[in-house]
Amino acid sequence: MSSIALKGDIVFTPNKDAFKTYKDHYLVVEDGKVVGIFKELKEEYKNYPVKEYTDKLIIPGFVDIHLHAPQYPNLGLGLDKELIPWLNTYTFPEEAKYNDLEYAEKVYRRLIYDLWRKGTTSSIVYSSIHKEGTKLLMDLFIDSNLRAYVGKVNMDRNTIPELSEDTEKSLEDTEEIIKEYNDKSSLVKPIITPRFVPSCTEKLMKGLGDLAIRYDIPVQSHLSENTDEVEWVKSLHPEFKDYASVYNAYNLFGQTKTIMAHCIYNTENELDLMEKNQVYAAHCPHSNYNLSSGIMPVRKFLDKGIPVGLGSDVSGGHSLSMPSVMVAAIQASKMKWLETNKELKPLTSSEAFFLATKGGGSFFGKVGSFEEGYALDALVIDDSDLGHMDGLSLEDRLQRFIYIGDDRNIVERYVDGKRVEKPM
Ligand code: XAN
Numbered sequence: 001m002s003s004i005a006l007k008g009d010i011v012f013t014p015n016k017d018a019f020k021t022y023k024d025h026y027l028v029v030e031d032g033k034v035v036g037i038f039k040e041l042k043e044e045y046k047n048y049p050v051k052e053y054t055d056k057l058i059i060p061g062f063v064d065i066h067l068h069a070p071q072y073p074n075l076g077l078g079l080d081k082e083l084i085p086w087l088n089t090y091t092f093p094e095e096a097k098y099n100d101l102e103y104a105e106k107v108y109r110r111l112i113y114d115l116w117r118k119g120t121t122s123s124i125v126y127s128s129i130h131k132e133g134t135k136l137l138m139d140l141f142i143d144s145n146l147r148a149y150v151g152k153v154n155m156d157r158n159t160i161p162e163l164s165e166d167t168e169k170s171l172e173d174t175e176e177i178i179k180e181y182n183d184k185s186s187l188v189k190p191i192i193t194p195r196f197v198p199s200c201t202e203k204l205m206k207g208l209g210d211l212a213i214r215y216d217i218p219v220q221s222h223l224s225e226n227t228d229e230v231e232w233v234k235s236l237h238p239e240f241k242d243y244a245s246v247y248n249a250y251n252l253f254g255q256t257k258t259i260m261a262h263c264i265y266n267t268e269n270e271l272d273l274m275e276k277n278q279v280y281a282a283h284c285p286h287s288n289y290n291l292s293s294g295i296m297p298v299r300k301f302l303d304k305g306i307p308v309g310l311g312s313d314v315s316g317g318h319s320l321s322m323p324s325v326m327v328a329a330i331q332a333s334k335m336k337w338l339e340t341n342k343e344l345k346p347l348t349s350s351e352a353f354f355l356a357t358k359g360g361g362s363f364f365g366k367v368g369s370f371e372e373g374y375a376l377d378a379l380v381i382d383d384s385d386l387g388h389m390d391g392l393s394l395e396d397r398l399q400r401f402i403y404i405g406d407d408r409n410i411v412e413r414y415v416d417g418k419r420v421e422k423p424m
Contacts, residue, residue: 002031002032003049004029006050006376006380006414007027007053008024008052008054009136010027010059010394011058011394011398012060012357012369013353013369014371016302016354016355017353019350019395022039024039024254025038027256029417032375032376032416033076033366033374034375035372047192053380057383058380059357060361060368061121061183061368062122063120063309063359064310065121065122065259066124066220067311067320068095069111069127069128069137070095070127070128070316071091071094072108072110072314073094073384074090074140075318079290079313079316080196082226082291082292083226083228083293084228084232084352086224086291089234090137092159095129096162101133104137105140107397109423112423113422114320115320116144117407118321118322118410119407121147122146122147123361124311124363125137126220127151127338128152129153133172134150134151138181138184138188141187142185144189144423146423147213147415147416149190149218149220150191151191151220152177154170154204155194155197156170156203158199167203167204171328174211178211178215182215184283186242187415189219191219192211192218192252194208198229206250209251209255212251213256214244218256218257218259219252219253220260221259223260223261225288226291226293227294230243238381241265242378245269250272252275253279254274254276255275257278257283258279259309260279260281261281261282261284262287262293262296263282263324264295265316271300271301273411274306275304275306276278281301281313282360283308283310283311284312286312286324293325295339296336297336298344298347300346301338305338307362309363310356310360322356326355326356326402327402327403329352330346330352333347349395350367350395352402353398357369375417377414378413379414380412383397383400383405383422386409387404
């Protein structure tokens with residue numbers, strides 16, 4: 001059994017309302033899982049190797065619950081467009097390139113390196129429609145020792161010819177990946193990924209819902225991101241009450257664990273369904289600003305008990321940095337607060353941190369916190385160059401790192417109790 005103790009200034013959010021802080025304490029880990037936090041090392045742990053991180057912050061690794069791996073080369077491109085023209089002009093042509101495995105490997109290696117560099121220890125990722133490219137991405141994640149769900153994208157309508165799949169083949173490829181990868185790694189798992197309703201025929205959605213149930217595989221997709229998109233779904237499916245009801249009819253809305261990205265223009269019925277089925281909302285504020293989509297009313301989701309995490313949504317979002325996404329989420333919530341005559345309260349810093357750690361991490365299980373039994377997914381932060389430190393609480397230091405720090409301050413990453421080396 002591998003056991004270890006990390007010693008330093010420990011900060012995490014067991015709930016969204018407050019940080020828990022421990023100055024100069026030991027975080028004791030057995031078999032990759034947290035046993036407890038102690039001021040002095042108890043007798044029974046005295047022979048555990050101690051990693052000394054004096055005056056450094058030890059925090060949970062970041063969790064990004066929505067990003068598109070093959071869009072990585074488009075980072076920062078085309079962001080003067082709205083969603084649908086952006087997809088057609090920039091995104092689909094880029095995603096069509098991933099039948100070229102040499103190209104795919106170059107992009108995916110760089111992406112995984114950047115996730116590691118920026119302290120994202122868990123991510124929930126869209127691949128492209130390509131089966132072999134998706135397997136390659138999963139294998140690279142397995143090699144990296146980072147935690148991930150990876151989904152082969154399914155699309156059989158309303159796209160460019162290179163991305164329009166034969167429905168049966170799309171289902172067969174998805175099933176092959178599920179069978180091959182469901183038990184291949186404890187850290188990297190498949191997730192069923194209908195791109196969004198406009199990209200998927202009812203036959204495809206039904207087939208994917210059947211696979212989700214048969215193999216008990218989670219689902220990810222997009223929901224109510226943009227007003228033109230919502231109208232489009234209405235015109236494609238006038239027989240359904242709303243956008244979410246289409247997914248729900250095909251067992252793609254919480255029948256197995258589900259994440260829906262964006263969720264800006266939801267009806268009350270959709271919110272009720274999300275709450276009832278415990279469907280996660282992936283809040284992606286950078287993307288929502290960049291594509292002029294709107295501001296998600298995140299407070300409404302939290303008040304209703306809908307699970308929420310944060311997503312970089314690369315490349316609708318322009319940065320993989322989760323601290324940057326946290327800042328954007330706080331800023332967006334302040335604009336929503338003003339827009340609603342101060343009804344929907346802004347996010348606090350502990351809430352934003354919770355969303356980027358335990359909030360999204362709960363999709364993986366006991367991930368994103370340092371409570372007993374949680375996986376030790378952690379970052380060690382050297383914030384000594386970020387300014388005057390005297391008299392600052394651990395909470396203040398963490399807040400400052402989130403606003404003005406960057407990946408140069410991250411000196412170690414751990415996943416499941418093991419130090420994660422720089423990916424090759
Ligand atoms: N809807 C989407 N929204 C987004 O932000 N990025 C995408 O790639 C996408 N596809 C459908």
